[in-house]
Amino acid sequence: xxxxxxxxxxxxxxxxxxxxxRSLIPILHEIQESYNYVPVELLPYIAKHIGISETKAYxxxxxxxxxxxxxxxxxxxxxxxxxxxxxxQSLPVLERLRxxxxxxxxxxxxxxxxxxxxxxxxxxxxxxxxALMVNDHVHPAMTPDKATKLLQDLREEEAKS
Amino acid sequence: xSSRRVRSHQxxxxxxxxxxxxxxxxxxxxxxxxxxxxxxxxxxxxWEKMSELAKNTSVQVEFAPEIAHGxxxxxxxxxxxxCLGFCEQGPLVRxxxxxxxYTKVTPDDCGEIFETTVKNKEVVHRLLYKNKITGEECxxxxxxxxxxxxxxVVLKTCGTIDPESVEEAISVGTYQALAKxxxxxxxxxxxxxxxxxxxxxxxxxxxxxxxxxxQVAAQPEKxxxxxxxxDEGDPGAFxxxxxxxxxxxxxxxxxxxxxYAVGAQEGYIYxxxxxxxxxxxxxxxxxxxxxxxxxxxxxxxxxxxFHLHINRGAGAFVCGEGSALTASIEGKRGMPRVKPPRxxxxxxxxxxxxxxxxxxxxxxxxxxxxxxDWYKSIGTPDSxxxxxxxxxxxxxxxxxxxxxxxxxxxxIIFNIGGGIRGDKKFKAVQIxxxxxxxxxxxxxxxxxxxxxxxxxxxxxxxxGLVVMDEDTCMVEVARFFMDFTHRESCGKCxxxxxxxxxxxxxxxxxxxxQGEEDDINKLRTLADLIIHTALCGLGKSAPLPxxxxxxxxxxxxxxxxxDKKCPAHVCQKLKQYIINPxxxxxxxxCARGCxxxxxxxxxxxxxxxxxxxxxxxxxxxxxxxxxxxxxx
Numbered sequence: 001x002x003x004x005x006x007x008x009x010x011x012x013x014x015x016x017x018x019x020x021x022r023s024l025i026p027i028l029h030e031i032q033e034s035y036n037y038v039p040v041e042l043l044p045y046i047a048k049h050i051g052i053s054e055t056k057a058y059x060x061x062x063x064x065x066x067x068x069x070x071x072x073x074x075x076x077x078x079x080x081x082x083x084x085x086x087x088x089q090s091l092p093v094l095e096r097l098r099x100x101x102x103x104x105x106x107x108x109x110x111x112x113x114x115x116x117x118x119x120x121x122x123x124x125x126x127x128x129x130x131a132l133m134v135n136d137h138v139h140p141a142m143t144p145d146k147a148t149k150l151l152q153d154l155r156e157e158e159a160k161s
Numbered sequence: 162x163s164s165r166r167v168r169s170h171q172x173x174x175x176x177x178x179x180x181x182x183x184x185x186x187x188x189x190x191x192x193x194x195x196x197x198x199x200x201x202x203x204x205x206x207x208w209e210k211m212s213e214l215a216k217n218t219s220v221q222v223e224f225a226p227e228i229a230h231g232x233x234x235x236x237x238x239x240x241x242x243x244c245l246g247f248c249e250q251g252p253l254v255r256x257x258x259x260x261x262x263y264t265k266v267t268p269d270d271c272g273e274i275f276e277t278t279v280k281n282k283e284v285v286h287r288l289l290y291k292n293k294i295t296g297e298e299c300x301x302x303x304x305x306x307x308x309x310x311x312x313x314v315v316l317k318t319c320g321t322i323d324p325e326s327v328e329e330a331i332s333v334g335t336y337q338a339l340a341k342x343x344x345x346x347x348x349x350x351x352x353x354x355x356x357x358x359x360x361x362x363x364x365x366x367x368x369x370x371x372x373x374x375x376q377v378a379a380q381p382e383k384x385x386x387x388x389x390x391x392d393e394g395d396p397g398a399f400x401x402x403x404x405x406x407x408x409x410x411x412x413x414x415x416x417x418x419x420x421y422a423v424g425a426q427e428g429y430i431y432x433x434x435x436x437x438x439x440x441x442x443x444x445x446x447x448x449x450x451x452x453x454x455x456x457x458x459x460x461x462x463x464x465x466x467f468h469l470h471i472n473r474g475a476g477a478f479v480c481g482e483g484s485a486l487t488a489s490i491e492g493k494r495g496m497p498r499v500k501p502p503r504x505x506x507x508x509x510x511x512x513x514x515x516x517x518x519x520x521x522x523x524x525x526x527x528x529x530x531x532x533x534d535w536y537k538s539i540g541t542p543d544s545x546x547x548x549x550x551x552x553x554x555x556x557x558x559x560x561x562x563x564x565x566x567x568x569x570x571x572x573i574i575f576n577i578g579g580g581i582r583g584d585k586k587f588k589a590v591q592i593x594x595x596x597x598x599x600x601x602x603x604x605x606x607x608x609x610x611x612x613x614x615x616x617x618x619x620x621x622x623x624x625g626l627v628v629m630d631e632d633t634c635m636v637e638v639a640r641f642f643m644d645f646t647h648r649e650s651c652g653k654c655x656x657x658x659x660x661x662x663x664x665x666x667x668x669x670x671x672x673x674x675q676g677e678e679d680d681i682n683k684l685r686t687l688a689d690l691i692i693h694t695a696l697c698g699l700g701k702s703a704p705l706p707x708x709x710x711x712x713x714x715x716x717x718x719x720x721x722x723x724d725k726k727c728p729a730h731v732c733q734k735l736k737q738y739i740i741n742p743x744x745x746x747x748x749x750x751c752a753r754g755c756x757x758x759x760x761x762x763x764x765x766x767x768x769x770x771x772x773x774x775x776x777x778x779x780x781x782x783x784x785x786x787x788x789x790x791x792x793x
Contacts, residue, residue, distance in 0.1 A: 022490065
């Protein structure tokens, strides 16, 4: 059972969109951004509000890679594995991040909910390959050592806040 | 602010003149590139530093505050510009009216730039781009080889104006084409001009844009939609991203003109969620254009209404396909459907829909302003105009380029791109992303246009050019693309969902050194089947990277399958780690670092690696203090 605050937040988001099927994806985006995931329990609530079936809401939410039913960490690190990044060695960067954080292709988020490491098809920063994105910020020309330094910096930033 | 609304063509001209004069009145104009690339290299810090210096200077760099606008109010002459294209050399800073272009600028350089260039009108030589071959300094953009070979139509003002300012867009003539269409042309004239120009869709297919418009305009159903495909999902492509970020008003103007031509009142821009900056700038551009009466109800007092919405994608490559994209805007799973009916008949919300991509719309205003004949004077007879390409990979100058159709790949890679990085040997250039293929050395002198490259078995696609050097394994590249299309397959049709998986399994086996004699035949059979039976373009083109590499590099496949060797030394599982007995000092550090106890030896006798146990992790190489271990 979700805390009632989730429903209050959902109401706030729902009120901004017309109660129609076409609002589903924008609503899911806002929920994903508020919590870093889409609590699956909210889907029936949203579905009812915009007049679609629960199964439909679930089918859409599970189709798109951007929406996650599992909580993500505070810092979402998306390592670009587009063609340009791939040929300029993005995989060693990904491997270093996973090794440093004890993550794998099955486990994406650290237990302390601080970091999530994923791959993304292309960030559009191909000329500065290999690139990665921390939340909305692009980091260019990465190397495994720079990745280690990045984690240190993020941890320091976290310790300060 | 209703007072800012433009109510006639005349008023637009007056505004344009005012803004132009305002910009001319800026004694010094500093443009800091704020495209995704330069921002990633730290250009915002440069912009902040420049702004701070501008604020505290006695040199007059401001213009009349009553005309100044928005967030730049306090330091109006320091602007963030759209992508200048030369991302490799970023952050880029351009100073006008001198026209000097500085590369790789850091916040620490700003003080010197301010003293030397802004105050004393002299050049900071160390920040100029140096010609890689002659070593000569390049003072401005036009002297840099990277820009010399380009023809900028779509990107004409991208990088020279502040994309967050509609005033700057108006000052360089944006929305003039719209005014011309609204006040001097009938909708059918607009369609005819676009038809005559032979403008072809830049999203990959190359379908004639004017035909689409004509077909939508001819539908009995009167509710019509204009949709812009900004779901640039091809890995290795960022052209549309740069246009949306760098010159959003140009593309919006193109969409309004299309709406006027086909009688649509609503439009949607579908942008990837991975492009937050593009979303931000488009949102702002729509807001500003609406404030100025260039969008919304009664545009420029003409009585024509058009409303524009932004839909963010949610990370599905297949949404670049027309019917999947419209399904996604409708709030459904982004899955293609069987055609016909086609998008022009039943597209978004089952209404007639014009669906073009970002670059196609961005071409429209200039065609309306300068005419179809002018447009056809650029490029080739059947592929007129220019094409933007994202030039990336193993090339010296990576970045965003715009060239006329008909140019050869060699010119792009070796003249504009400056050749291969680290003086390595060119191997192939991948064009068209996961739906395309590669061009080899022998094909580099063929003209690059929609029809010529099709004859070579590849497509222009949306415009990603990934250059590969001798260190790239083409089988691995084929596996990479197959992995991508398999992951992105929506799963609706069996040939794509299962077929790409089978092909991927075979490729994974080959790169792991477990390829079988018959694998190449199997790949070809599967490819043929998928190409002919898949439901949509994503599936139909998924096998192309494999076919293309099979045709161009059969010997590489054979080396992997028969000799279990990767000629480019890329495939991890085919590598052999070997200890050079002459350099080995038997210190045992490698053996202690080996996670699987594959290394053994005795004091004073060189150590050895047991290849049957070795997992090729590379731990021994980093452990060896004498550099005695190498990869074969």
